[in-house]
Amino acid sequence: QAKSLDPFSPIVDALAMTPLLTSHQYEKLIEEASAGLKSNPNDGALHWLLGQAYAQIGEIPKVIDEQENQAVLYGEDSQKAKEEFLAVRRDYAKRGERTYWQSREKSMAADAGTDPFDLAVIQSKLGETEAMFASLEKAYQERSTELLYWTQTEPAFDKFRADPRFRDLVRRIGLAGTQ
Numbered sequence: 001q002a003k004s005l006d007p008f009s010p011i012v013d014a015l016a017m018t019p020l021l022t023s024h025q026y027e028k029l030i031e032e033a034s035a036g037l038k039s040n041p042n043d044g045a046l047h048w049l050l051g052q053a054y055a056q057i058g059e060i061p062k063v064i065d066e067q068e069n070q071a072v073l074y075g076e077d078s079q080k081a082k083e084e085f086l087a088v089r090r091d092y093a094k095r096g097e098r099t100y101w102q103s104r105e106k107s108m109a110a111d112a113g114t115d116p117f118d119l120a121v122i123q124s125k126l127g128e129t130e131a132m133f134a135s136l137e138k139a140y141q142e143r144s145t146e147l148l149y150w151t152q153t154e155p156a157f158d159k160f161r162a163d164p165r166f167r168d169l170v171r172r173i174g175l176a177g178t179q
Contacts, residue, residue, distance in 0.1 A: 010036075014045035022153035026053040044073045056155055060100050064088050101125050115139065117146035124156035133165050140169060148173060 003009075003016050013036055020029035033050040037043060051066030068085040072078045092100045105122045108114040120135035139147040151157065152175055160166045170176050 010040050010043045011045060013040075014043065014049060017046075017049055021049060021052055021056075022150075024056070024155060026056050029053040042073055044070055047073065058097065060092055060097055061089065064092065064100075098126070115144050115146050116142060117144045117150065121154060121156045124160070129160070132160075136166075136169055140172060148175075151175060 003012050006012055017029055017032050017036070020026075020032065029049060030053045033046045033053065036046045037050070040046065047066050047069045051063050051070070054060075054062040054066065064085055067088075068081050071081040071085070076084075088100070088103065091103060101122055105119065105126060105128075108119045108122060116135040116138035120132045120139060123129075123132035123135055136147070136151075151170060151173060157166065167176075
C-alpha cells in the first residue's frame, strides 16, 4: 500500500524488499536490491539488505564490499574505510569464513553501541551456543527492537528454534503462536 502511495520512496522500496530476506529468497533480493542501487547508489538500506543476502549465501567478499559501502555512506572517511576493509579482505582470503565471523564478533563485542541481538547472530554462526543465548537474553533485557523484528526469521537461529530456551524467549517477547 505504501508503495502505491509513494512508488519512488527509497525507504518504502527497501521495506518492500524485506520480505525477500525474511522468506529466504536471497537470489531475488540480490537481484532487486542491485537494480534499486542502479538508480539510487547511496541507499544505505539497500546496501544493508544486499549485504544480508550475500551473508546468507556465503558470499563473504561481497558482504565485505557492502559493509565498506555502508561505512562510507554513514560518514566514515572513505580512505579509512578502504584501508580497514582491505585488511578484512586480506584476513578473509588467508584464513577463511570462520575467521571473518570471529573478527566481526570481536569488533562488535568491543563496540559499546552493538545491539546484543546482532552479536547473538554472529555467535550462532560460530556455533557459540551459550554465548548466543546470553546475548539474546541481554537483547531481551535491553528491549532490542532487532529482537522483536528478526527473531522469527533470522536464519542463524533456525537450528535453535526447537530448543526450550529459544521457545521461552519467543514466548517472553510475545511472539509465541506467530510462527
